Amino acid sequence: MADSDEGTRDDAGEHGADAEGDGHDHGDGGHEPHREEFHADPMGHTRATAGMTVSELVDGYGDAGIGAAAVNEAGDVLAEMFENDDCTVFLSLAGAMVPAGMRRIVADLIRDGYVDALVTTGANLTHDAIEAIGGKHHHGRTHDPEKSLREHDEGLRDEGVDRIYNVYLPQEHFAEFEGHLREEVFPALEADPDADGSDAVSIADLTRELGRANAAVNERDDVPEGPGVAAAA
Template sequence: MAAKKSGKNGKKAKPVGAPTRSSASGPKARQKQAAEERERAGAAHTSHEKSRFLRGQRIDPRRIDGTETVVDLIEGTFLAYNAARLREAAQLFTGKMLEPDVTVGLTLTGALTPAGLGMAALIPLIEAGFVDWIISTGANLYHDTHFGLGLAMHRGNSTESDIVLREEGVVRIYDIFFDYDVLLSTDAFFRQIMRAPEFQRAMSSAEFHALCGNYVR
């Protein structure tokens, strides 16, 4: 195999057409020098106003004084970071999801139901007509069953030792703790109901979950 050619001073030659990267002696240095010259001349630093990355709305929040409406608060102060994502979600909700004849789907992943969000949020959303269909991981449906069976889930400390918890038979989901018997009892519940006649045939996962739900109170 032929050795790669080197450029001057033994440095690796740059491929033809390769982009030029900023460095202390490259564009950044020239940019800094130009800025210093503008500063000495009393000119404003406006050399990059035409950049496509600087066309976003200027961050200029209103002062929060208690007189603003919810719309004023979200649109006028939720301008960056996760607040901006919340603003985008609110805009999607009011601009599209509340339109007539809109079908709303909800997808669930991550450990939502162990924290009780099934009872606290999902069921109220369904009952109020905000959700038309749901796709969920099996884990969320399984862990929601704990509550339907009256099995206890406890608030814990995320810094507790996994070794100590294991020695005491405690299962953790981050800062949610529960006895290992919760899993065994839930497994036993599903084994028992799946012996029923209605389960003894091929079916879709949606129908299977609906039949299981008939046994959960």
């Protein structure tokens, strides 16, 4: 009976294997599974070496993935835009670009002819003018670890300081900016009304006069910081 039982079990094992077999190897036979989306394209690993330029580093990102690959693609798109004389380049500014320290980069791009049209928030133009006439943004912090966020901001308010994330700006600079508008910008706009005689002022006209006034005060008062974005535009 033992021999008979073993034979039965062996036969069943063989028959079971045959019954489950579907003609495909499931990993032990060296065959790769069928894949529609996946194609072999091994990830490269970027190196940073002494003397490497920013351009070389961004080129190296092309072999990488995730954010690095996106930076590489953005660099390629930017280079193609700048090299194509028929391409009209719009630069859009949002967020605290000027308070965060990007003012010179934007102004240089415009002044050097890389940008044809600027689309920006009024806040960036405000902070640009503040720097042009002698105001400065300062390093700060988002919170005081010994206080609640509310207590931290209320303390800054009591000191007359505005916070833009981790950047501080004394409030008196806003008063100086308003005086700049009243004394240097608005009179020129009032002296040159629209052809139809209306009091309406276009954004282009306002930005032009703001840039002119920023540059004039910047030079007159010998401000260490340059005249900035509006003046370049």
